[in-house]
Amino acid sequence: MPGINEQPPFKVLIVGGSYAGLAATLNLVDLCQGRKCRFNVDEADKAPEHKVPVQITIVDERDGYFHIIGQPLAIGSNSDASTFWQKFEDIPALQSPDINHIQGQVESVDCKSRTARIVQSAGDEGHEIVEQKYDYMVACSGLRREWPSAPKSLTREAYLAETAESVQTIENAAAGVVVVGGGAVGIEIAAEIKMLQPQLKVTLVHSRQQLLSSEDLPVEFKDKTLEMLRESNVEVVMGARLQETVPADDSTSAKLRLKLSDGRELFADHVINAVSRFTPTSSYLPKDACDPEGYVRITPGLQFSGDVPNKEFHYAAGDLACWSGIKRGGAAMHQAHFAAVNIHQRMLAHLYKTEPKFNELVEVAPMMALALGKTAVGYFPTMGLTVGDTIRNMFFNEDLGYGICWRWMRLGEPTAYKP
Ligand SMILES: Cc1cc2nc3c(=O)[nH]c(=O)nc-3n(C[C@H](O)[C@H](O)[C@H](O)COP(=O)(O)OP(=O)(O)OC[C@H]3O[C@@H](n4cnc5c(N)ncnc54)[C@H](O)[C@@H]3O)c2cc1C
CATH class of the missing domain: 3.50.50.60 (FAD/NAD(P)-binding domain)
Structure with a gap:
């Protein structure tokens, strides 16, 4: 077995750079760099003993992270829209040599050869096709949603112009x-x-x-x-x-x-017209990976469970994954956390012959929080019906949850590799 310094980095492809994609990336980087991962709040857990070389590539059609939960506020507010769209290059947590970003669309994935075909946006020069090999892939590309549920634009500049018109x-x-x-x-x-x-x-x-x-x-x-x-x-x-x-x-x-x-x-x-229209974005995956509606079939450990080769190297998290419960940003981040832990366990097993311990999802009951301007209403099985400041402060505050998600993912803190 090569020494840790000779081991080429594991290549991880993350499709989609929103709640699930960023949560998977940052928790995995934490673990690979030898830290307890950021979503792990269990005091009893310790940082991993070994470091693991990793190179993560996030592919997203957008040039940044967009806080889509805030879209109902953003369509009427230029200042909130400007906060809610952060270019990947401006997010401190992503500025690590272990993480890079491609703006483009994953067009197809060959699970057998573990190769993705990406239509990379090349600015004014149009597009370029890139073939990207990977060891592990996490499909976090969510649902295709139309305006007003989601922005039409793919760049921050175009999005701000789009919002200005709407406002x-x-x-x-x-x-x-x-x-x-x-x-x-x-x-x-x-x-x-x-x-x-x-x-x-x-x-x-x-x-x-x-x-x-x-x-x-x-x-x-x-x-x-x-x-x-x-x-x-x-x-x-x-x-x-x-x-x-x-x-x-x-x-x-x-x-x-x-x-x-x-x-x-x-x-x-x-x-x-806010009559919701959405479809899973799984067209780049083999049909056999998905259920008839296009959601990716997964095991409780987030691994592909459909009839595809190399299942143990393919994961899905967030809205795209077929799991119980109403689709929610919190659930997307939670699933991505578990996917990161499980991929890390596999990497350790490969390098150090350790016995992997996997995190598994449990079934989720329907629950929802709704922002209603200055107030909010929620239904959660543990709390029942809740209204007013309690629920608003827990999920939204003044910015429809932008700050809550930003701080939970620690997007404002540098993740630079410290050997
Ligand atoms: C208006 C609105 C309000 C909401 N409010 C709440 C709320 O209050 N609380 C809550 O918990 N949830 C809320 N949700 C649901 C929540 O937004 C989703 O559950 C969450 O966005 C799922 O995150 P995700 O990372 O799985 O997918 P997404 O956030 O959909 O992100 C997917 C990403 O993948 C990219 N992508 C798609 N296809 C490709 C491809 N082929 N190649 C490359 N990139 C691709 C997209 O550009 C996008 O950035 C709301 C949703 C909407 C639309």
């Missing part, structure tokens, strides 16, 4: 804004716009008789959400579908006339 449209909507879709995203967008522009008429239109109708959550939580949304002066229209949006005539100062399925009409200057 201006909202600010100029004197006759009001209508948000269509009473799922989590539509509810939060309506509440955040109302908080940012209290003088503006904000209406949420939902086709069903209950908000959050597609979520497996208690009725009390859904009813409380409706009550609180109305208390914050968002007008809510239930049980009606938006059928048509046409230019309004001269009898009103509004730009748009909205025709609803129950015959009602609304007038507004701006319509935001």
